[in-house]
Amino acid sequence: MATPPTNPTMSERGRSLVRHRSFLAQPSTIVVMLLLIAFTVSIVSLSEAAGGDISTSLVKTLGKTMCLCLIAVAMDLVWGYCGILSLGHFAFFGLGGYMVGMWIMYARTEAIVVEAARNAPLPPTPQEIRDAIGTQIFGVVGGSDIPPIWAFAHSLPLQLILVVLVPGLLALVFGWLAFRSRVTGVYLSILTQAMTLALSLYLFQNDSGLRGNNGLSGLQNIPGFEEVPQSVVSVAFFVASAVALGAGYLLAAWIVSGKFGSVIRGIRDDEPRVRFLGYQVEHYKLFVFTLTAIIAGIAGALYYPQAGIVNPAEIAPIASIYLAVWVAIGGRGRLYGAIIGAAFVSLLSTWFTGGRAPDIHLGFYTIQWVDWWQVLLGVAFVLVTLFAPKGIGGLVDLLVRPKRQASAGQPAPREAAE
Amino acid sequence: MSALLEVAGVSVSFDGFRAINNLSFEIEEAELRAIIGPNGAGKTTFMDIVTGKTRPNVGKVTWGPNNISLLKRSEAEIARLGIGRKFQRPTVFEDQSVFDNLLMALKKPRNPFAAMLYRRDEDDIARIRALAEEIGLTGALMRRSGELSHGQKQWLEIGMLLAQDPKLLLVDEPAAGMTVGEREHTTRLLRETARTRAVIVVEHDMEFVRQLGCRVTVLHEGSVLAEGSLDYVTNDARVIDVYLGR
Ligand SMILES: Nc1ncnc2c1ncn2[C@@H]1O[C@H](COP(=O)(O)OP(=O)(O)OP(=O)(O)O)[C@@H](O)[C@H]1O
Ligand SMILES: [Mg+2]
Numbered sequence: 001m002a003t004p005p006t007n008p009t010m011s012e013r014g015r016s017l018v019r020h021r022s023f024l025a026q027p028s029t030i031v032v033m034l035l036l037i038a039f040t041v042s043i044v045s046l047s048e049a050a051g052g053d054i055s056t057s058l059v060k061t062l063g064k065t066m067c068l069c070l071i072a073v074a075m076d077l078v079w080g081y082c083g084i085l086s087l088g089h090f091a092f093f094g095l096g097g098y099m100v101g102m103w104i105m106y107a108r109t110e111a112i113v114v115e116a117a118r119n120a121p122l123p124p125t126p127q128e129i130r131d132a133i134g135t136q137i138f139g140v141v142g143g144s145d146i147p148p149i150w151a152f153a154h155s156l157p158l159q160l161i162l163v164v165l166v167p168g169l170l171a172l173v174f175g176w177l178a179f180r181s182r183v184t185g186v187y188l189s190i191l192t193q194a195m196t197l198a199l200s201l202y203l204f205q206n207d208s209g210l211r212g213n214n215g216l217s218g219l220q221n222i223p224g225f226e227e228v229p230q231s232v233v234s235v236a237f238f239v240a241s242a243v244a245l246g247a248g249y250l251l252a253a254w255i256v257s258g259k260f261g262s263v264i265r266g267i268r269d270d271e272p273r274v275r276f277l278g279y280q281v282e283h284y285k286l287f288v289f290t291l292t293a294i295i296a297g298i299a300g301a302l303y304y305p306q307a308g309i310v311n312p313a314e315i316a317p318i319a320s321i322y323l324a325v326w327v328a329i330g331g332r333g334r335l336y337g338a339i340i341g342a343a344f345v346s347l348l349s350t351w352f353t354g355g356r357a358p359d360i361h362l363g364f365y366t367i368q369w370v371d372w373w374q375v376l377l378g379v380a381f382v383l384v385t386l387f388a389p390k391g392i393g394g395l396v397d398l399l400v401r402p403k404r405q406a407s408a409g410q411p412a413p414r415e416a417a418e
Numbered sequence: 419m420s421a422l423l424e425v426a427g428v429s430v431s432f433d434g435f436r437a438i439n440n441l442s443f444e445i446e447e448a449e450l451r452a453i454i455g456p457n458g459a460g461k462t463t464f465m466d467i468v469t470g471k472t473r474p475n476v477g478k479v480t481w482g483p484n485n486i487s488l489l490k491r492s493e494a495e496i497a498r499l500g501i502g503r504k505f506q507r508p509t510v511f512e513d514q515s516v517f518d519n520l521l522m523a524l525k526k527p528r529n530p531f532a533a534m535l536y537r538r539d540e541d542d543i544a545r546i547r548a549l550a551e552e553i554g555l556t557g558a559l560m561r562r563s564g565e566l567s568h569g570q571k572q573w574l575e576i577g578m579l580l581a582q583d584p585k586l587l588l589v590d591e592p593a594a595g596m597t598v599g600e601r602e603h604t605t606r607l608l609r610e611t612a613r614t615r616a617v618i619v620v621e622h623d624m625e626f627v628r629q630l631g632c633r634v635t636v637l638h639e640g641s642v643l644a645e646g647s648l649d650y651v652t653n654d655a656r657v658i659d660v661y662l663g664r
Contacts, residue, residue, distance in 0.1 A: 255534065258536060258537075260533040262521065262522050263522060263530075266511045266522060270511065272493070275494045276469060276493055276494075278497035278528045278582070279528050280492070280528065283529065284533075
């Protein structure tokens with residue numbers, strides 16, 4: 001054991017060091033988990049499927065919001081903790097959606113084709129079935145061949161592996177190139193924007209093999225569950241999204257609570273200094289970048305079946321910028337801040353752009369929120385950046401910190417894991 | 419026995435300005451060395467070269483018994499070879515506690531997976547406590563290091579340097595902003611450390627250098643002007659001319 005403490009306060013401090021508080025015991029983790037569970041249980045029990053009043057479309061909106069919260073947690077990990085302002089994470093989100101969407105479209109079309117051929121005098125050959133599927137899916141872009149990238153689309157497990165693999169590999173290759181040449185700061189942000197722009201432009205092309213600007217549609221109809229009403233499907237996805245958010249949050253909380261978290265926050269605050277301590281900064285950044293891309297991909301894979309459609313516009317550069325705005329408004333560098341920001345801003349955005357917000361008549365001009373919401377959001381972002389860098393999450397400090405300080409009777413010893 | 423660190427014929431230019439000019443320098447395994455020189459002499463740049471931050475235009479920098487070249491290695495690799503550095507301006511991770519700063523510096527596997535699976539054990543905590551005792555920050559272990567005074571940050575950085583357990587310590591102006599008592603403590607610490615490893619101290623304060631009681635290298639305009647005991651170099655006419663006479 002260590003040297004015997006010389007006075008009582010030191011021994012107290014000493015013990016608090018020895019007992020490293022697990023991330024599971026942190027108040028923020030406990031509160032977030034309890035709220036998440038309570039919220040999920042109440043929505044499920046009040047949903048249409050359970051005979052309640054909450055409409056299927058609202059359940060879908062809330063389920064999608066959970067997915068947005070999950071990608072926001074990933075964004076907070078990569079930006080708020082590791083200091084990499086990626087403006088491309090929505091590309092990974094979209095790719096996750098495409099990967100799962102390919103299976104949904106393929107399997108559903110296959111079922112329709114097989115069903116239609118049942119009354120035919122001769123049973124169709126496998127090749128005829130494939131041709132029919134190809135025509136059905138790619139007719140809109142003037143094609144009928146199934147492109148090679150659809151090779152695994154018949155198999156759900158394989159496409160689910162691709163949900164992880166495709167965003168992960170893209171992030172790994174991109175990150176390796178960028179971090180190895182020490183591209184940082186605004187240059188890295190621009191590079192990530194370029195990546196997402198390039199991807200979206202590519203997907204817009206009709207011969208990209210992913211139906212150009214039509215994207216993949218009908219994703220709310222899950223193959224094999226055609227008989228199950230949407231009210232039930234929506235609840236299933238809502239719960240799955242909640243579980244994914246909970247798991248993602250716990251994973252992120254675990255990562256940032258230990259020494260790894262210390263190192264990445266060190267990279268955020270003073271990258272060269274971390275290098276001089278002997279840490280290979282590139283490896284840490286690459287790890288965080290890739291991991292968060294995978295989380296984004298999973299979030300997207302859960303989001304788009306609830307949205308029903310994924311198209312290249314989803315991957316537009318602006319989407320990734322919004323993501324950064326959510327995290328900034330919610331409060332970066334604290335995981336629950338990301339959730340608050342994503343939920344608050346995206347729900348507000350749905351309300352404003354859904355035409356439900358009342359127009360404001362000024363006599364000479366009418367403010368229509370569908371158009372002006374973007375302006376409001378932009379102004380809010382600037383104001384938060386300038387005057388409240390801790391975001392909405394900073395309000396929690398006002399509630400919690402003063403109490404702690406008073407009880408300690410001295411400047412509160414801030415624990416690093418917070 | 420060969421030198422621990424050997425710098426031979428190194429030159430560095432910044433936009434045509436020669437900050438280091440055909441510099442050669444050697445240090446043994448357990449040696450304390452002071453480097454003095456006027457502002458802009460190239461003392462910090464010298465440390466930048468050794469730690470891989472600045473790449474020289476010409477010259478050799480070799481390390482250890484196998485004389486491996488440091489020129490092609492990254493900052494992190496060089497640090498892991500056993501070269502630790504304290505910066506002129508104290509640079510600690512202000513957002514994190516003193517404990518976490520020391521923990522990050524503590525000699526342990528540095529790869530991401532090791533860091534992720536790391537769990538603090540009794541030995542590490544004891545080691546950090548002992549270091550904190552040494553640098554007078556025992557009572558401040560859980561404080562955010564940004565709240566520390568300038569002098570305490572200097573101490574913390576020295577503590578982080580010791581925590582790395584390097585074979586060579588490069589210490590840039592450790593005594594700046596310290597009280598007389600703190601300076602004495604620093605001197606003692608550096609001399610003690612130099613019994614088992616190499617220590618290079620850059621310092622402006624002559625009294626501090628005298629207390630170190632070690633060999634002194636005088637840098638001027640990027641090259642070695644004189645080398646020897648403090649008395650020897652301070653009596654050198656050229657040294658008086660460029661440095662002490664001002
Ligand atoms: N990255 C750089 N770009 C351009 N010039 C540089 C750079 N780094 C150092 N210099 C110049 O090189 C010279 C040597 O600087 P250096 O910091 O090594 O001096 P020093 O001996 O440490 O001085 P001080 O005692 O003030 O710390 C100075 O003239 C400085 O302006
Ligand atoms: Mg200097």
